[in-house]
């Protein structure tokens with residue numbers, strides 16, 4: 149650890165000077181004078197030497213971080229380097245650095261005064277965090293740090309048009325504003341869902357502070373990402389009354405493995421939803437009019453769509469009536485040419501059991517009846533002087549954009565949506581857009597927005613009253629909006645650019661960013677002209693089927709191009725997979741969705757979630773987990789009826805019934821998967837019960853007691869009163885054998901609620917092994933208990 153010891157060295161040097169010898173000298177005065185001079189020279193020399201050596205100090209240390217003038221590096225507990233950061237905008241003058249307690253502080257760079265510090269915080273035994281802050285004290289001087297990504301895999305940041313998992317950087321990009329954008333139209337921008345958060349395979353996470361005017365760049369030659377703070381030539385504005393001094397501040401946290409460090413970060417830095425959207429939205433498909441009809445939708449077509457859904461025996465969470473049902477954009481009433489009798493239509497749909505949600509957006513076009521009203525009331529985002537509404541161009545024309553920082557605009561917008569709900573029983577809304585690229589470059593809002601992406605957050609709040617079946621597509625700090633977030637429109641293509649292969653990387657990315665109620669957009673893509681693989685009218689049949697299979701394993705399914713547009717075989721496959729989604733996937737997803745409220749953990753998880761020490765798992769972008777115990781490996785290549793599959797350590801049962809008991813990860817090559825199949829593997833051993841015959845006397849208690857080594861949440865959950873509901877109506881007394889059954893039911897239930905636990909419990913180092921110690925009174929019959937546990941399935945003895 150680095151410490152400054154001012155003046156200490158001088159004293160030490162003089163100690164060695166033989167003063168006593170002088171006393172014996174016969175000419176004490178002269179002698180003393182000479183010696184005095186020598187002493188002074190010695191002291192001065194020593195002092196200078198000390199100062200020089202201090203100047204030469206080129207390394208300061210705090211905990212496991214080494215700071216030098218050009219940057220710093222951080223090691224993990226084992227001593228391996230897990231993060232390297234370079235200072236690109238300036239070099240620190242280390243002479244101005246000092247350490248007080250946990251804070252290492254420097255006051256100058258070679259370009260001038262700065263306010264620099266690194267503060268260490270240890271939130272948990274296994275986690276070390278560093279708060280880093282570099283603030284310039286002169287206007288218009290950017291701060292830029294370059295993080296090396298050589299030798300590690302990174303995840304997070306933003307939804308992008310071409311999406312890879314892990315992040316794949318190519319070429320060079322000067323730092324550009326890290327703000328939300330519609331990547332369907334602007335394919336090189338950052339996407340509509342983004343967070344200033346990244347995590348690496350080296351169990352290192354970085355979170356950039358909200359207050360930073362943050363720009364992101366990269367350089368694949370140097371293998372670095374550039375983190376820059378600046379105000380000039382930027383949509384970020386200093387807070388009112390603050391000078392435009394750029395400040396780059398962030399936290400780096402290092403843990404023992406990637407999954408646990410992610411959990412730490414999510415628990416501390418991400419807001420969480422407070423409710424789960426409507427369960428039917430997880431269970432049954434949503435049927436949208438968009439890809440099928442585009443803007444040519446009308447009353448007759450919508451009714452026919454509903455009839456066809458029923459005719460072919462499909463279930464439906466709700467129908468989504470997309471663009472365009474109004475005559476102008478910015479109106480909230482149906483176009484009577486296309487929808488001559490709206491009330492009747494809604495009545496008929498309701499009679500057939502359909503709920504309907506409507507498409508909406510934040511724009512009011514100049515030619516709509518509401519435009520004048522909004523101008524007059526000042527409901528739009530204004531141009532910078534605040535005198536006139538700013539006009540913006542979007543994909544459906546030109547208009548004003550509602551200023552969601554203005555309470556009157558919020559109220560007006562919500563009252564329009566509510567009136568649709570009351571008038572027709574509209575169930576919810578698909579809130580489109582919301583990205584900052586639809587704001588003018590320079591603008592003024594009612595509440596000053598230092599960070600333009602805050603606009604996105606304000607817009608997403610509009611969905612809250614309709615959360616049960618709402619759809620959003622943009623988000624920034626919006627993890628606590630308890631709604632489904634959909635991926636930006638997909639093209640009907642196989643590839644990584646908004647195609648089928650981009651689906652898993654994008655879903656995993658936004659999961660890592662804390663958004664778990666995910667709608668993967670429409671099955672088969674949007675069938676946009678010129679952006680569709682296939683021979684014209686419909687997306688390629690095989691692509692459609694593979695897309696359908698993958699969607700069935702996502703939190704929610706959305707159809708638009710209906711399967712009956714193809715043929716009976718496709719309809720049969722669609723039935724099979726909507727059925728499988730409902731029976732196999734939805735129950736797990738709904739349970740995991742409940743956990744999100746507490747934990748923020750992903751529902752859809754990357755393979756490394758359960759294989760943190762396996763380098764290969766970090767590169768798998770075509771497989772994923774639902775929770776910890778269902779692993780999915782869809783076919784994503786045209787013309788293929790087989791694929792390679794990476795199967796992590798553990799006991800897996802394939803959908804075909806094969807069992808794998810892997811002590812090592814296994815690579816299955818050319819594993820056959822027919823066109824109407826998707827490969828998936830389930831854990832067939834979920835619970836390991838450890839017997840301990842000699843402990844506890846539970847006769848003393850009302851309820852059986854479980855002591856559990858490991859996850860205290862589980863132990864708490866098991867002991868909580870809400871679990872007695874799982875027992876038979878009259879929870880039997882301790883002496884009765886039935887009590888054991890009651891106990892088992894609890895164990896099983898709790899297991900599914902907390903299926904991932906600490907890996908320390910596992911015999912093979914896998915976090916999948918849950919060890920529950922069931923402690924019983926001395927004479928209880930363990931074989932009896934065992935019989936009943938086994939009867940519940942998924943339980944095997946271990947260590948008993």
Ligand SMILES: *[C@@H]1O[C@H](CO)[C@@H](O)[C@H](O)[C@H]1NC(C)=O
Nearest residue numbers: 228229230299300301349350
């Ligand atoms: C960082 O991660 C990479 C890739 O997973 C791995 O090869 C390397 O050993 C890790 N380094 C440390 C210090 O853990």
Ligand SMILES: *[C@@H]1O[C@H](CO)[C@@H](O)[C@H](O)[C@H]1NC(C)=O
Nearest residue numbers: 279280281357358359397398
């Ligand atoms: C992070 O930003 C907040 C304001 O958003 C500020 O109060 C805090 O001091 C900042 N933290 C650091 C380390 O700069």
Ligand SMILES: *[C@@H]1O[C@H](CO)[C@@H](O)[C@H](O)[C@H]1NC(C)=O
Nearest residue numbers: 320321322366367368369370
């Ligand atoms: C990227 O790195 C290379 C090599 O260091 C350098 O020549 C180039 O200028 C860098 N590009 C940018 C945009 O900084």
Ligand SMILES: *[C@@H]1O[C@H](CO)[C@@H](O)[C@H](O)[C@H]1NC(C)=O
Nearest residue numbers: 296298299368369370371372
């Ligand atoms: C990345 O790491 C490799 C292996 O240590 C090294 O050879 C290479 O020079 C590094 N590249 C950069 C740009 O640092």
Ligand SMILES: *[C@@H]1O[C@H](CO)[C@@H](O)[C@H](O)[C@H]1NC(C)=O
Nearest residue numbers: 484488489490491492493495
């Ligand atoms: C809509 O349909 C209902 C029921 O058939 C009818 O009573 C009503 O007059 C119709 N309204 C219009 C505007 O056609």
Ligand SMILES: *[C@@H]1O[C@H](CO)[C@@H](O)[C@H](O)[C@H]1NC(C)=O
Nearest residue numbers: 419420422609612625628629
């Ligand atoms: C979401 O979290 C943010 C930041 O913690 C908070 O300001 C906001 O009020 C929360 N919104 C909701 C809907 O809970």
Ligand SMILES: *[C@@H]1O[C@H](CO)[C@@H](O)[C@H](O)[C@H]1NC(C)=O
Nearest residue numbers: 333675676677678679680684
């Ligand atoms: C789409 O394809 C048509 C016909 O091939 C062509 O004329 C048109 O320019 C294409 N449009 C775009 C946006 O590429």
Ligand SMILES: *[C@@H]1O[C@H](CO)[C@@H](O)[C@H](O)[C@H]1NC(C)=O
Nearest residue numbers: 461462463722723726727730
């Ligand atoms: C529709 O839902 C019912 C009830 O949950 C179910 O039995 C049926 O299999 C579902 N149909 C399809 C095609 O998924």
